[in-house]
Amino acid sequence: MGERGPWLTIVGIGEDGPDGLSAASRAALDRAELVFGATRHLSLLPDLMAETRTWPVPFEVGIADLLAERGRRVVMLASGDPFWFGAGATLSRHLSPDEWVTYPAPSTFALAAARLGWRVEETVCLGLHAAPVTRMRPHLAAGARIVGLVRDGAGARALIDYVAEQGFGASSVTVLEALGGPRERVRTTRADAAPLADIAHPLAVAIEVAGSGETLPLAAGRPDTWFDHDGQITKRPARALTLSALAPRAGELLWDIGAGSGSIAIEWLLAHPSTRAVAFERDPTRADRARANAATLGVDRLVVTEGAAPLILADQPAPAAVFVGGGLSLALLDWLDAHLPAGTRVVANAVTLESEALLGQWHARRGGSLLRIELAEAAPIGTRRGWRSAYPLVQWSVTW
Structure with missing residues (x-):
């Protein structure tokens, strides 16, 4: 750290301004010598002796100016806890560990939970300043408690309207403004009630979910009705078996090759908030459909790349797992064999006799598991019922 210690101090500040600062924050x-902060944050500390600079919008624009001040004692003001949907993690990526220190204040989530009497560890906490409200979709279930941070009154209204549109209009909605400061205001209504007026930033919206809206299941193999598709979709039972074979783990990246509706990649992303996925699809219409499905189901972090494999795979970040659902060919398997790192999990599904034969050859060559899946559903035959069989599916799963 050197004799002077870290040159940057990230100070969390609440709406109570100087009254809520810790002794360490005051000392910093x-x-x-220089204090950076948003206009609102600087206005909460009117008696600063140091030079002050207003942080620009968008946030990333100001990083270069901050880094140019190495060698001076610099303070960066941030809302509440800088490392909970705050600026802290964004800044620290550009710095070595000995260059900075942080002194957090209570987060908005902590203040909201304290006002409502909710357990924070049992509450879904979402940062929705610049994110779509559809990120709430996986969490909308009767009895769930959600706190979302939003940019302004329009963002709060959009969030509340979305909850009602999904069939949860009976939800209790609490709008919490300027928590912890003299302007604090807390108001509760229903999601389907007349909108509240004059909603002021900074704010959070707390939702206690109630109503008869459809709830997204937690288990892999969600019903096909959750996905818009043109028939190019891995059906629910086969999808559940495929996800089981892919075995998603926290932080891992999936390649979904020949993604179609994107259902496999989407369910991979639903498995854990830290999972990542790239869907490769040569058909632009299907690629757009996969993007729309991902946004609708709250996993807009899906990356959809248009183009034909294996050419489109070059220079992509190495995956932990690969699913081949469309476009299976000898050229593709040869490319994967030559380029995938050891330990990559690969799952390929085949319906045609030609693709099935190809998987049989590669199973003999590389081992793994070869599974034949035959499914039939009860369907009417006149006044009676019988079994209607789907095309058999052959699934090869192997670790490279």
Whole structure:
């Protein structure tokens, strides 16, 4: 750290301004030569002795100016806890560990839970300042408690309207403004009630979900009705078996090759908030459909790349798992064999006799598991019922 210690201090500040600062935060501000902050944050500390600079919008624009001040004692002001949907993690990626220190204040989530009497560990906490409200979709279930941070009154209204549109209009909605400061205001209504007026930033919206809306299941193999598709979809039972073979783990990246509706990649992303996926699809219409499905189901982090495999796979980040659902060919398997790192899990599904034969050859060559899946559903035959069989599916799963 050197004799002077870290040159940057990230100070969390609440709406109570100087009254809520810790002794360490006050000392850092007293020693500072330069203080960066949003206009609102700087206005909460009107008596600063140091030079002040307003942080620009968008946030990333100001990082270069901050880094140019190495060698001075600099304070960066951030809302509440800088490392919970705040600026802290964004800044620390550009710095070595000995260059910075942070002194957090209570987060908006903690303040909201304290006002409502909710357990934070049992509450879904979402940062929706610049994210779509559809990120709430996986969490909308009767009895769930959600706190979302939003940019302004329009964002709060959009969030509340979305909850009602999904069939949860009976939900209790609490709008919490300027928590912890003299302007604090807390109001509760129903999602389907007349909109509240004059909603002021900064704010959070707390939702206690109630109503008869459809709830997204937690288990892999969600019903096909959750996905818009043109028939190019891995059907629910086969999808459940495929996800089981792919075995998603926290933080892992999936390649979904020949993604179609994107159902496999989407369910991979639903498995854990840290999972990542790239869907490769040569048909632009299907690619757009996969993007729309991902957004609708709250996993807009899906990356959809248009183009034909294997050419489109070059220079992509190495995956932990690969699913081949469409476009299976000898050229593709040869490319994967030559380029995938050891330990990559690969699952390929085949319906045609030609693709099935290809998987049989590669199973003999590389081992793994070869599974034949035959499914039939009860269907009417006149006044009676019988079994209607789907095309058999052959699934090869192997670790490279």
